[in-house]
Amino acid sequence: MHTDRPPNAAPPAAQVGRPRSRQIDAAVLEAALAVLDESGYAGLALEEVARRAGTTKPAIYRRWPSRQHLVLAALALRLDDAQPPDTGCTLCDLNEGLNVFVAAFQRIRPDVLGPLLAECASKPELHKAFMASLFEPPRRAVAQMLAKAVARGDLRDDLDTDLVLDMLGSLVHYRVLFGHAPIGDAEVERAVESLLSGIATDYPALLAHSRQMTGAARAHSVHTQA
Amino acid sequence: MHTDRPPNAAPPAAQVGRPRSRQIDAAVLEAALAVLDESGYAGLALEEVARRAGTTKPAIYRRWPSRQHLVLAALALRLDDAQPPDTGCTLCDLNEGLNVFVAAFQRIRPDVLGPLLAECASKPELHKAFMASLFEPPRRAVAQMLAKAVARGDLRDDLDTDLVLDMLGSLVHYRVLFGHAPIGDAEVERAVESLLSGIATDYPALLAHSRQMTGAARAHSVHTQA
Amino acid sequence: MHTDRPPNAAPPAAQVGRPRSRQIDAAVLEAALAVLDESGYAGLALEEVARRAGTTKPAIYRRWPSRQHLVLAALALRLDDAQPPDTGCTLCDLNEGLNVFVAAFQRIRPDVLGPLLAECASKPELHKAFMASLFEPPRRAVAQMLAKAVARGDLRDDLDTDLVLDMLGSLVHYRVLFGHAPIGDAEVERAVESLLSGIATDYPALLAHSRQMTGAARAHSVHTQA
Amino acid sequence: MHTDRPPNAAPPAAQVGRPRSRQIDAAVLEAALAVLDESGYAGLALEEVARRAGTTKPAIYRRWPSRQHLVLAALALRLDDAQPPDTGCTLCDLNEGLNVFVAAFQRIRPDVLGPLLAECASKPELHKAFMASLFEPPRRAVAQMLAKAVARGDLRDDLDTDLVLDMLGSLVHYRVLFGHAPIGDAEVERAVESLLSGIATDYPALLAHSRQMTGAARAHSVHTQA
DNA sequence: TGCTAAGCGAGACGGTACGTCCCGTCTTAAT
DNA sequence: ATTAAGACGGGACGTACCGTCTCGCTTAGCA
Secondary structure (H helix, E strand, O other): OOOOOOOOOOOOOOOOOOOOOHHHHHHHHHHHHHHHHHHOOOOOOHHHHHHHHOOOHHHHHHHOOOHHHHHHHHHHOOOOOOOOOOOOOHHHHHHHHHHHHHHHHHOOOHHHHHHHHHHHHOOHHHHHHHHHHHHHHHHHHHHHHHHHHHHHOOEOOOOOHHHHHHHHHHHHHHHHHHOOOOOOHHHHHHHHHHHHHOOEOOHHHHHHHHHHHHOHHHHHHHHHHO | OOOOOOOOOOOOOOOOOOOOOHHHHHHHHHHHHHHHHHHOOOOOOHHHHHHHHOOOHHHHHHHOOOHHHHHHHHHHOOOOOOOOOOOOOHHHHHHHHHHHHHHHHHOOOHHHHHHHHHHHHOOHHHHHHHHHHHHHHHHHHHHHHHHHHHHHOOEOOOOOHHHHHHHHHHHHHHHHHHOOOOOOHHHHHHHHHHHHHOOEOOHHHHHHHHHHHHOHHHHHHHHHHO | OOOOOOOOOOOOOOOOOOOOOHHHHHHHHHHHHHHHHHHOOOOOOHHHHHHHHOOOHHHHHHHOOOHHHHHHHHHHOOOOOOOOOOOOOHHHHHHHHHHHHHHHHHOOOHHHHHHHHHHHHOOHHHHHHHHHHHHHHHHHHHHHHHHHHHHHOOEOOOOOHHHHHHHHHHHHHHHHHHOOOOOOHHHHHHHHHHHHHOOEOOHHHHHHHHHHHHOHHHHHHHHHHO | OOOOOOOOOOOOOOOOOOOOOHHHHHHHHHHHHHHHHHHOOOOOOHHHHHHHHOOOHHHHHHHOOOHHHHHHHHHHOOOOOOOOOOOOOHHHHHHHHHHHHHHHHHOOOHHHHHHHHHHHHOOHHHHHHHHHHHHHHHHHHHHHHHHHHHHHOOEOOOOOHHHHHHHHHHHHHHHHHHOOOOOOHHHHHHHHHHHHHOOEOOHHHHHHHHHHHHOHHHHHHHHHHO
16 A cells, blocks of 8 residues: 655654655655646656656656646646635625636646546545545635525525535536536536526526426426425 | 538538448447446546447547547437427426436436536537527427417516526536436426516516615616516 | 569450559569668668659559558669679689679678568568568579589589579678678678688698597498488 | 676675575576577567567666677587597598588578677677587587597698698588578588589699799798788 | 654655567568 | 559557556664
């Protein structure tokens, strides 16, 4: 098994033997970020990272058991914190929070997340680490805002918070990733507005029509399942 | 330059030279799909594809100038058609259409799309091909539905169709990709409902509050820009 | 089977079909010699020959059934004739004849003969062609001289002409090929002198000694077998 | 630069890194000899050698920087030693020594030496290695014999040892290579006899004649240069 | 303070897959 | 009917990089 405890927790036992060089820890992470920025995930050769960090591959493998672990650790340095404001204005906060979200995504090359996630998908431990490092942090702020808005009574209290969070978050992710349409302040505001106010002219009428078409049983289940 | 026209249009010039073996075309695509299914995108070795197809690497490179072209061609075979119904019931059609969307995504290993898109991102020609082969087709059906619903008067006529399409489509993509939450009939229906009916208890009030907070000028611009 | 009748014999039947371009015949041979001189035998790519000759590989294969045939034909152009003089002076003629021999070898890159012969060795037909084109011609002149000298009574009449011819010819070949020692007028003269006059101080004594050592029977057989 | 020191001298510096597997050294050389025997030099595919040796191409390239180096190393295993006797009988020793020479050549496919030498010719380092591995060893024994015979007074003391060595050695090489005439005990003995006793009926007379023909100056130079 | 051994740095290893060159052959259109 | 020409199916090339193994040196903690 691997130790993988570069800058974190307490020693597992009395620390014996030569201690790990912190300089190498940092140099490798920095070099990894540099190579990622230049060559993307697919072009990331650990040999090149080692060369730039002035060290060797085994020193890297001793610290991170796989390329994925290394990249996760390196990228996590870029997504530290960012606490969005809590002004009490639901609309303002949501817009602001989503812009933080957008900024977080744009701090990472778009062609890094895809392959990294793909390679993490098979190993549960890695997938968990991925979610904890790169997925959850920028979502957390928005999630908190939604919760507060519900508590405040600004949003419907039958709200599926996760679903709404995903509808807003996924939009950002989607547009950044595929690049088929812009995503900026204006788009974020429009999306928030659409979702909050609804896009149907007369939703109850649409629902009634739907019930006629599909039969009461199924239409009913939709609303009691939720 | 590369010809890359195995299963499509007419010969561009008078056909000279030995014709390409259609058997190899098919065997390679089939083998590529098999290897993709077994090993994912990162594990797709052209040497292995060639071996399974009973041919050699040069024969593959003659047909598709890069691994990306090959994978695009192979995956496109899996996303042929699928025309969703047009019942006149906006709610039903949207739910049905999004389920087609979900199905399309699930026909492809989730760890294939990410790396493939990443590697296509740098070459405009490839990116265009990616969008045309794998991105647009499943969206098209939903886009048509939205347009019809607007025409029918079921949706607000100031609707940003692309934005709404992305909010629904991205949700599917996001959940399939990250796997942090399920996406099925129930979730689709709930998302459609939320978006159509709105999630705010009193949107006009929220908007008024927001205007107070940020000043009339900016809040105004949000609604005239759209 | 192959036709292989580029610039030689009469048509085998009434000449039907499009006639072969004599220009290509010549251009290919010339290009082949040029490439041979530049790149040696191993570096001779028929594609390059075709390119330089302004034609294509099939046109070459139509004329010569293999690379070996082509090279044989090309090199044969360089070893046409050269008739050495017949002055009646055995010593002079031999020296002169061997110098012709040396010159013949030096008209061809030394790293061509070896591989060519090796590749001809397996096919009897090719080996015969090789011997007839590149081996026999320069030897023939020396062989004739030896025969005349024997007839003239200048050489022992129990002479094994082939053996002597080989002893002189092989020397040239050997030194040119391996390059470990020079081969020019002086060396040729010294070799001829050694062979003609003998290198033993007292050959009969050596022979007598040998007979004592090995027993009469075997020593005898050596001289009656001949 | 390349190390290329599998079965020889001591490590040049403190040995760092994983040591090379001696098993692979041996397996590759053995496989190379087998493939050479079956397919000749031109048919020697390193991929096939690697396959038979149960290893891969990079492992071969790590040991021998080129196909030529590998073949030289492999063939050198076949020409180890062979010390011919020193009986004091010049005739017997020469015959015996030349037979060793013949045997040495016949331990190697005749279509290997030519191409190998050709490909070694351009790189001085390789040519030197070729001469040291495959050319010199079998000659050395004969050279020593000639030197002893001269010392013993059995051969003329104005003898050009190298020339005589080449005249005998080249004969063997020539006949083995071209295969136009046999080379065995009888031929060797006859060649030795011819060279030792001379083939002219009356050499002084021939020399006098030659001097008349070509002028004293040049004829003189031939005999004083020596 | 000196000894001992865990852990480190470094470098080379065995191996997979790459993308390319060139081979010799096949097929079509032109002569 | 046979050429000229282009593309094809394929074998092998030499290389980049992978993840691992082995070494000698460093450095703490124990004696």
